[in-house]
Amino acid sequence: MANRKENVKYNTHPHILVADDNVAMQDAVLTILRVAGFDPDGVDNGEAAIEAVKQADYDLVLMDVDMPKLNGIDATKAIRALPNGKSRVPILAFSGSVTPYDRERFYQAGMDGFAAKPIAARELVTLVEHWTHPEPRTKATPRKSDLPLIEPMTLADLEAMIGIDLLLEILVLFDETACRHADGMRAAVKEKDAARLARDAHDLKSIAGNCGFTRLSRHAATIETACKNGEADRAFAWAREVDGMLAESRACLLATYPGIQAKYATSAQGSRAAAQGN
Secondary structure: OOOHHHHOOOOOOOEEEEEOOOHHHHHHHHHHHHHOOOEEEEEOOHHHHHHHHHHOOOOEEEEEOOOOOOOHHHHHHHHHOOOOOHHHOOEEEEEOOOOHHHHHHHHHHOOOEEEEOOOOHHHHHHHHHHHHOOOOOOOOOOOHHHOOOOOHHHHHHHHHHHOHHHHHHHHHHHHHHHHHHHHHHHHHHHHOOHHHHHHHHHHHHHHHHHOOOHHHHHHHHHHHHHHHOOOHHHHHHHHOOHHHHHHHHHHHHHHHOOOHHHHHHHHHHHHHHHHHHO
16 A cells, blocks of 8 residues: 555645534534644535545545445545545545444555544544654554554443452453353354354454453454355454454453452362362
């Protein structure tokens, strides 16, 4: 993929196009960008986005994916076909759904990255600065790591509500349940059983999301969607990544909550005792 960021002519007040049919969302984004020193314009559909790019020189386009008249995917494809250098403007998908499956669609359409809705003001400004700052990027935009392994705020909220001891017990239970679903997904891949894979992916998506395992939850959602869309081969391929992602999530969890190690040991002892009793 060409690094379109290198084609930006850097301005003191970068010119940003925000394409979003949600009026409240567009107004909020435009206000945030203006306060941060950018020069933003807004349009509410894909056709208007194409026309705006034709008429003005933009440093970056934030493109909502689902819009009337013409969606963001098709609008991006049309912009990439424009003459006279207009096709090289960096475009970021602006969407509430940014699973790996969605991201693949974004990149195939010619988008350069994405901004996930909802997005905090500081994160939005940081992202736009990244694409309009004169310092060149040192590496390509990461895809798999766009989402955190675990979401600290979710875990912090749980800890505040139920206390650290109960939180650690819940996380151990999550780990046991997640491993069971990962086993089921592995078996489903081996048996080429897309229906079973979808069920385990759905359950893993839910429990991972509730416990703050953001990347694992989104990945499981992608697998479930692929199964439901009849894309079994893709689902099977993505399912093979679950074990590694679960291991990474567990390592991150242990680093964040060292005290959980003792809970793991207690849980393992209980499991062995139950097995011996049988």
